[in-house]
Amino acid sequence: MDYLGIDLSCAIGSLKNGSFPPQDCLLPLISKLLGYAIVAASTTVKLPQIMKILKHRSVRGLSLAAFELEVVGYTIALAYCLHTGLPFSAYGELVFLLIQAIILVAIIYYFSQPLGFSTWGRALLFCAIAPTVLAGRIDPFLFEALYASQHAIFFFARVPQIWKNFSNKSTGELSFLTCLMNTAGSLVRVFTSIQEKAPPSVVAGSVLGILTNGTILSQIIIYSKPQVEKEKEKKAE
DSSP, rough: EETEEOOOOHHHHHHHHTTOOOHHHHHHHHHHHHHHHHHHHHTTTTTHHHHHHHHHHHOOOOHHHHHHHHHHHHHHHHHHHTTTOOOOTTHHHHHHHHHHHHHHHHHHTTTTTOHHHHHHHHHHHHHHHHHHHTTTTTTTTHHHHHHHHHHHHHHHHHHHHHHHHHHHTTTTTOOHHHHHHHHHHHHHHHHHHHHOOOHHHHHHHHHHHHHHHHHHHHHHHHHHHHHHHHHHHHHHH
């Protein structure tokens, strides 16, 4: 019995016989289910961040470079997974994350007017190159090099935001829920990538996501306390 690439026959057979499914049967099943759960959750993971910006009509404390690099990283990661034949449950969230990341950058552009020439130049360059990368119409060696670089891209996408949070002692309009979902998603993806026998570079990317997203999440928790106290003082005055 196979449904959406999930083999249920082993688990169902064991349960019918009155026994608990063995580990080599249960772990792949859990991995597939978690993989699709991540894909489902990814459809709304950046929505809290988008809604927070629209509600306050502000991008205070957000690093534009961080969100632009995130779009580049998602594009490379998705292109690589598409052309290495990984099952959709192993990378599907990248489709929805990329779409939401592009929308998020567009909103940040809107609330960061006027935009400089260099900003428009980066946006146009991405629009020109991204379709070629996603279609896999580049040299295989260059493809591997691009994918290897996407870990560095994601790392440097987080560093400007982490540094800005540290410098301001505030996380501005960053969404706690979005960061929490990013961290949890990276944590689960480590398990599913290992079970799907994904390349070590894919697993390493998820581990890096745990570290960087976890750092930003901890900053939101740490810096939100002084902010709450300041708001209480203002109300008291």
